[in-house]
Amino acid sequence: MAGDRFSRLHTTLARGSHHDNRPDKGIPLPVGVKMLLALTLSCLAFLARTETFLGMVTAANLLVFVLLRPQGVSWWRQGRLFVFQTTVIVVLYILRFGSLAGVRDGLLISWQLFLAFWPTMVFAKTTSQAKIVRAMNRIMPSRMSFVMATCLKFAPHLLEEVRDIYEGQVLRGARILPKDLARPWNWPDLVHCVVVPAVVQGMALAGNIAMAARVRDFGLHSRRTCWPGD
Amino acid sequence: MMKRLSARFCEKFRLPLKDALFLGFCAVFAVLTRVVLRLHLHISGHAMIIKVFFLMLARGSTPCLYGASFTALLAGTAAMFLGFAKAGPLIIVKYLVTGIVIDAGAFLLPMLFRSYVLCALVAGAASSTKFFTAYGINALVGMDPVVNLQRSLLEAAGAVVFGVAGGLMVPMVVRRLKAYDVIK
Numbered sequence: 441m442a443g444d445r446f447s448r449l450h451t452t453l454a455r456g457s458h459h460d461n462r463p464d465k466g467i468p469l470p471v472g473v474k475m476l477l478a479l480t481l482s483c484l485a486f487l488a489r490t491e492t493f494l495g496m497v498t499a500a501n502l503l504v505f506v507l508l509r510p511q512g513v514s515w516w517r518q519g520r521l522f523v524f525q526t527t528v529i530v531v532l533y534i535l536r537f538g539s540l541a542g543v544r545d546g547l548l549i550s551w552q553l554f555l556a557f558w559p560t561m562v563f564a565k566t567t568s569q570a571k572i573v574r575a576m577n578r579i580m581p582s583r584m585s586f587v588m589a590t591c592l593k594f595a596p597h598l599l600e601e602v603r604d605i606y607e608g609q610v611l612r613g614a615r616i617l618p619k620d621l622a623r624p625w626n627w628p629d630l631v632h633c634v635v636v637p638a639v640v641q642g643m644a645l646a647g648n649i650a651m652a653a654r655v656r657d658f659g660l661h662s663r664r665t666c667w668p669g670d
Numbered sequence: 671m672m673k674r675l676s677a678r679f680c681e682k683f684r685l686p687l688k689d690a691l692f693l694g695f696c697a698v699f700a701v702l703t704r705v706v707l708r709l710h711l712h713i714s715g716h717a718m719i720i721k722v723f724f725l726m727l728a729r730g731s732t733p734c735l736y737g738a739s740f741t742a743l744l745a746g747t748a749a750m751f752l753g754f755a756k757a758g759p760l761i762i763v764k765y766l767v768t769g770i771v772i773d774a775g776a777f778l779l780p781m782l783f784r785s786y787v788l789c790a791l792v793a794g795a796a797s798s799t800k801f802f803t804a805y806g807i808n809a810l811v812g813m814d815p816v817v818n819l820q821r822s823l824l825e826a827a828g829a830v831v832f833g834v835a836g837g838l839m840v841p842m843v844v845r846r847l848k849a850y851d852v853i854k
Contacts, residue, residue: 475751482759486810528824532817545814552811560759564752572751580747583690588744591694595702598695624835631839636846639731642699643852646691653687 466509471567471575477504478563485555494548497555501562510565518561526550583659590649598645602638609633685740689732697744700724701752715800715829721745722793723836725769729776730783730844731853738776742769760810764803771796783844793837794830801826 469477481501488494529550533542564572573589580588609616614633615626653659685693703720728741746762775782775792782788805822813821847853 479759486807489812528821529813529817532820533814536814536817536820542817546817549808549811549813553807556760556807556811560750576747576751583687584744587687587690587694588748590691591698591744592748595695595698598699599702627839628842631842632846635839636843636850639727639843639847640850640852642695643688643692643731646695647688649691650686650688658687 466566467507469508471571472578474508474563474567475572475575478559481559482556485552485559488552488555491548494552494555498551501555501558504559505562508562508566510562518558522550522554525553586653586658594645594649598638598642601641601645602634605637605641606634685734689734689737690740692732693728693734693737693741694744696724696728697741698748700741700745701749715797715825715827716832718797718800718829719832719836721765721768721836722772722796722833723839725765725772725796726783726789726793726837726840727843729772730840731847733854735777736773738772739766739769742766760803760807763806764800767799767803768796771799783841786838786841789837789840790834793833793840796837797829797833798826800829800833 481497481504484497484500485494488497526547530543530546533546533549534540536542570589573585573592576588577585606616612633614629616630616633620626621630700721703724704717724745725738725741729738734740742765743762746765749761749765750759772792775788775795779788779792782792801822804825805818808818808821809815844853
């Protein structure tokens with residue numbers, strides 16, 4: 441089961457840096473515009489105090505959703521998140537006001553919190569990692585955006601290594617299968633058998649990448665001169 | 671202007687590229703581990719175990735004074751733009767505040783990563799920031815103050831328990847890394 445999740449995440453991350461050439465299903469807006477749009481809609485959700493304003497923000501979100509047509513949105517996951525959050529807030533409102541009068545307010549607050557998160561999710565689903573990192577280079581120092589781009593690019597590789605370590609340790613008999621990890625006293629096994637080797641592997645990989653970057657004169661130019669896919 | 675200022679800041683507190691990349695990996699893994707493990711416990715704050723562990727590990731395994739804050743900044747940015755953020759752009763603040771508390775703890779307590787008790791204390795303090803960030807976010811959307819207080823306390827209580835659990839794993843890892851001579 442854990443292996444399946446590893447594989448799915450590995451595939452998603454590996455595809456992230458390669459699906460730049462995939463045609464957009466919706467309107468191909470520049471990444472900067474999409475980023476600004478997502479942040480504005482998210483901030484507007486926080487500012488919405490009246491039902492009319494919230495309705496307008498919802499309509500704007502729907503319009504953006506229809507125009508950008510994000511692929512692979514998990515409705516089940518988003519719905520569950522909303523239902524769980526709403527249940528907690530509405531119950532607290534009912535306890536506070538002692539009647540069903542709080543239900544409406546609770547629902548509105550929960551919807552507002554959901555709308556604060558929704559635009560960035562749509563943005564992430566319609567923009568590739570490489571484009572996101574490239575856009576971030578405009579607002580972050582180039583060194584920091586290089587670190588971010590490199591870590592996202594090598595994350596699938598490191599994840600693959602962690603999976604190899606995990607499977608090797610399972611074969612050795614370490615008690616780190618999901619059913620074993622349901623018992624907290626097995627957690628030190630996970631730390632000793634998987635986390636420590638994974639950290640060592642991560643440090644070794646960071647050292648290798650840093651050396652490769654240095655021999656290619658990384659840092660000579662203040663702005664980045666080469667991007668993956670160029 | 672903002673970029674020039676941040677570039678000057680980076681110049682002043684320059685990190686070796688190797689350390690910066692390792693912190694970057696910690697940040698990416700702090701975000702991704704949540705997706706791999708998918709701990710559907712339906713207990714508020716369970717993600718704090720991973721957040722606190724990776725932020726403390728980042729600070730404990732590099733000599734950088736602002737390692738946890740830097741990792742938090744990267745993790746928050748990654749979480750926001752990869753669509754894993756439940757709080758929209760404010761996710762960066764949530765990560766950053768936790769990172770700052772860990773850095774302050776490491777600065778004030780030089781023995782931090784050798785002691786389980788100190789790690790638990792700092793992890794608890796870092797996790798308790800969940801109360802303030804949750805309260806701030808809910809206040810921004812205009813939630814009733816009493817409901818806000820109750821909800822933030824509920825979230826923070828779970829976060830502190832899981833955060834302490836995450837913090838308790840750190841001395842074990844740092845000790846092993848020192849034994850293997852991976853960190854000085």
